[in-house]
Amino acid sequence: MFELKSFYTCDNLLRQLALWRADDRCRPVLLTPYVQSEDLEKQKKWAERITSSESEFFFYIFDNNVLVGYCALIKVKMVPSNAELSILIDPDKARRGYGTKAIRWLLGVAFEELGLNCVYSEVYANTERHKFFEKFFTFDGTIRARKFWKGKFYDSRMYSILKNEFFLDKL
Numbered sequence: 001m002f003e004l005k006s007f008y009t010c011d012n013l014l015r016q017l018a019l020w021r022a023d024d025r026c027r028p029v030l031l032t033p034y035v036q037s038e039d040l041e042k043q044k045k046w047a048e049r050i051t052s053s054e055s056e057f058f059f060y061i062f063d064n065n066v067l068v069g070y071c072a073l074i075k076v077k078m079v080p081s082n083a084e085l086s087i088l089i090d091p092d093k094a095r096r097g098y099g100t101k102a103i104r105w106l107l108g109v110a111f112e113e114l115g116l117n118c119v120y121s122e123v124y125a126n127t128e129r130h131k132f133f134e135k136f137f138t139f140d141g142t143i144r145a146r147k148f149w150k151g152k153f154y155d156s157r158m159y160s161i162l163k164n165e166f167f168l169d170k171l
């Protein structure tokens, strides 16, 4: 069974997230070019901070009780009613439809539960990941030189979806 659960502190789950974030297949898509700390205490502090935050909503993604990724609405602003979307799927389980299911669910939270008007995402141009976002979002434009990866600067491609577009899509 596919399900998303709000973040809670669990050593094994947090360890798994740290391993994915350090994986060479995931690092190109992350904000920081550095391998992040696997220190469990730091991970726990991070989880505690975000679970008490009113501007960040993180969810574990499970399939048959196995963690397959996480997704989040971050920088949630009730005025002017927008949030940024973040998602990471287990690199060993990519292209199995988990990302698609998770994004639909997360947009439901954003537009139906939180009542937001716009969800956006920043996708670095050093990967082909933008093809995934093009399935759901509209391309808004480019921000230059936002990612430094293996000695080169890469642009960001900005994508967004508005509430009325999500409801149209659901019809």
Ligand SMILES: CC(C)(COP(=O)(O)OP(=O)(O)OC[C@H]1O[C@@H](n2cnc3c(N)ncnc32)[C@H](O)[C@@H]1OP(=O)(O)O)[C@@H](O)C(=O)NCCC(=O)NCCS
Binding pocket: 025, 026, 028, 029, 087, 088, 089, 090, 091, 093, 094, 095, 096, 097, 098, 099, 100, 101, 127, 128, 129, 130, 131, 132, 133, 135
């Ligand atoms: C990008 C990501 C969120 C997509 O989630 P997912 O569960 O793998 O995506 P889905 O199976 O729902 O993919 C749906 C469609 O999006 C597109 N897509 C997804 N990931 C893609 C990728 N990396 N490159 C190009 N297109 C991609 C494809 O059209 C895919 O359909 P197809 O597999 O039938 O061709 C997820 O793979 C992820 O977090 N990866 C982390 C590492 C990463 O981004 N690597 C990419 C480096 S190129």
